[in-house]
Amino acid sequence: MKLIYFAWVRERIGLPEETVDLPADVKTVADLLNWLKERGENYETALERPEVIRVAINQEHADHAAPLPANGEIALFPPMTGG
């Protein structure tokens, strides 16, 4: 699965994107956030308040209960501040 990070999520994790192999029990966005938090201090810092993290699956907004696709692109980012 390709993961892409933006704004302070990207800065805190220290990577713009990465490709990961997810375990079978990671089925939803919420599972993914919990799994990522275990990967190191940088992930824990970036995702310490999971409720503020916004998610897009294949470039469309998704909520934390959304199931993950078989493959594709998951983006994690803070609330948007454009306009």
Next chain:
Amino acid sequence: MTSVCEPLVRVQAGDFDLATEARRLTDGRRDVGAIVSFTGLCRDEDGRLEALELEHYPGMAEAEIGRIADEAAQRWPLSGLSVIHRFGRIAPGENIVLVVAASPHRRAAFEAADFLMDYLKSRAPFWKKEHAAGETEAGWVEAKDRDQEDMKRWER
């Protein structure tokens, strides 16, 4: 069944020109009775801000603005709709975003432009970082609850 306009969406580093974009929606047409435009600019926050850095999600930025614009075109009888959003480093006084809505009558154009901006602020994948004057540290702008409330005004 009336035809639905096809919105123009651009996400770009460079500037835009309001007069050019307004003309694009009226050239060769006789049915446009109203044009409403909104331009968002970078302000200096009373001298505190040196520049904004706008990060975006390439691909999704265009797609999400397109989805919002299509919804506006379904909801109001528009003859044309253009949305341009810039990214990269933007200095105070420079343009950030442009919405131009054209319609036979004013109400639809006003409302569509207002709707577009409310949705853009909370749903288009852009993030602003503030570079403060005289400082090397830059900070991310926090989303405001007010923006979420503005968006909820349009829920039916």
